[in-house]
Amino acid sequence: MSLSPALRPTTSIKVSAYLTLAIWCVFAAFPIFWISAMSLKAPIDAFSSNPFAVILGFETRRLGVGLSVIDLLWIGLALWGGWHVATRRLPRLVAGLAEVTGPVAAWALAVTGFAVAALLVAVVILPVLVLHADAWMGPLATPVMGVTGAHYRSVWVEFEFYRNFLNSLMITAGVVTVSLTVGTLAGFGLARCRARVAFWILIAALVFRALPHSVLVAGYLPAFINSSEILAPILGEAAPTLYGMPLPVIFVLVAINQPFTIWLLRSYFANIPPELDEAARVDGCTYFQAFRLVIVPVMWPGVITAGLFSFLLGYNDYLVTSLLLDAQNQTMVPGIASFFNRETTSTDQVRAVAAAVSITAPLFLLVMVFQKQIVSGLTAGAVKG
Amino acid sequence: MRLRTFFWFVGPSVALMLIFIAAPLVSVFVQSFYVTSPVLETVERETCAPGFLGEVCTTQTVTRPLLDADGRVVTETEFVGLQAYRSVLELDRTRAALADWDLQALLQIDFWKALRFTLVFTFVTLPIMLAVGLGLALAVNTVTERVKGPAIFLTLLPFIITPVIGALSIRWLFIGDGILTALIEWWLQRDVALFAQAWTIEILMMFYRIWHVAPFAFVVFYAALQTVNRDTLESALIDGANRWQRLRYVIIPHLAPLIVFLSLIHLMDSYRVFEEIVGFSAESHVISLQWITYDYLTPDDAGNRSISRASASAMLTMIGIVILLIWPLRRTWADYSRRET
Incomplete structure (x- = not known):
């Protein structure tokens, strides 16, 4: 849809829109992001008043698994893949399935499949990669961020x-x-x-x-x-x-x-x-x-x-x-x-x-x-x- | 559609609402006038203890619940009139406070304290929620397609999160030397304890609520912005309206029915503010009307629930929401009738 030039937002409006949105997105996602970070740390890091301790988990790294740069890349890749599958692939898959099973069954199947796959990646595949891929990665594999799954397990x-x-x-x-x-x-x-x-x-x-x-x-x-x-x-x-x-x-x-x-x-x-x-x-x-x-x-x-x-x-x-x-x-x-x-x-x-x-x-x-x-x-x- | 067919269609839904909403209302109304309590019996019990030169015996009267043949506690229900209401409202203390024109004392009484918080909470969050929602909708409407998807995704997160969990996540950011409290302390260069007094907790609760509901207002406004009539906008432009005037005289009137809709939903939802109090464990500082009823319904240390007082406070809570809703409901009614005829 093309707007007449006079209705198009001016640069200053655009800038303030992007700015508002950026601030809001941080505001919206921060508490959730933060508790996720806390849940993976040893208590002393999780409730530290130093933000870097909560994110990087200094004490946790000493106690347990450390994530290296390459591990973080793996995790980023997994998140991006999940986003891509959920927003691009899944709707198409559902559209195809719906012709055979009907839309509700198709969505139910797709969502269950997606949830199981996400769980598998998060609980099985990523930990294996994190634990074993470091061996042949050399200098990139020095741990920079401590994490522990102990609280989830308990x-x-x-x-x-x-x-x-x-x-x-x-x-x-x-x-x-x-x-x-x-x-x-x-x-x-x-x-x-x-x-x-x-x-x-x-x-x-x-x-x-x-x-x-x-x-x-x-x-x-x-x-x-x-x-x-x-x-x-x-x-x-x-x-x-x-x-x-x-x-x-x-x-x-x-x-x-x-x-x-x-x-x-x-x-x-x-x-x-x-x-x-x-x-x-x-x-x-x-x-x-x-x-x-x-x-x-x-x-x-x-x-x-x-x-x-x-x-x-x-x-x-x-x-x-x-x-x-x-x-x-x-x-x-x-x-x-x-x-x-x-x-x-x-x-x-x-x-x-x-x-x-x-x-x-x-x-x-x-x-x-x-x-x-x-x-x-x-x-x-x-x-x- | 013939009425008979209509009733077959709506039957199950109406039946559910009658059984699980209308019937409990009636029963709450009736319960609020009755008290069920265990029947007590008084018995004399003699206890003897061995002592020097024979036993020392004492007789005391003990009150204990009467048990029936199966060993269950016998209860009786009696009509007590407005006694439960009197005890929820603490009428004596209320009267004393009113006689002295002592607002402080009045707001010490649980019910009035809860009512004050519930109303302040509702009416402070309402305009902020609408403004934030509208601002976000206008902002998302301006940015390019590529940014919209992720922005909408992040915006929806606070909306779908479980309210108790959302409140908890805010609490963990602030409690003790939580990360944001540390930030405030560093900024103000002084010690702050946000969970030690009522007003800071109230601000955090409102902050949480706006975070939680603004996305819903955003989605509704954003959807409606897609249907603003472009011809009207362009004619306003030709008539010399600037951006602000176009927003004020074209876009906001277009959104007016939605502002009423959102206000109505918000009134209903924030009047029943409750999860924040659970999530913040704030009951010793801040309470709401719905929390009072919940508290009466929770078994106390002896395992008893004060159903009668819970019913009385539930009825009072209900009267409050009915008063709040009269005006918006009449408006919805007028709109609907106009459209149908």
């Missing part, structure tokens, strides 16, 4: 953080699946219904969106704790105690997220011309058939955005999961509280940092893969609502 193996990870995975997968199934149907119905009641449902949803989650949890807690007595007349002996179980939490999180999901999807479906499904109905389809045959194939961009927001809600939740799940079914985010509340020694603190970085890593991969969808989905959806 968090994941010794403190069994993988259990929390699996719980998070289960809760999040459940939330996304149920939320999208229920939400797409409702969003489509709301977009095509011109009755007054549709409007009232949307307004009610907006009010529900505003409720603080602790208000709702105050309602669930007594009911969930006593559910076996409350449900006994209906279910008899089999009545379960809902407190501590993952399934009810999934439904709670889905319900909390429904208002946002149906507003987003309603706006998205409203932008799909109604002539499309009307044509199908003229040909003798019912509304459900029209939905399945005509709308489902074109709805994926909106659904993927809604899915991302459901994912974030389920994955990031602290309040609901910490109150409604027992210790054994606990997810990662409340799980980390046990690390930073202990904090008796500085080793515990670095463990908490390592756990925090472990929670952030999947989100990092997710933005890498889905950044286009987040931006374009919001363009088409929520912003017009």
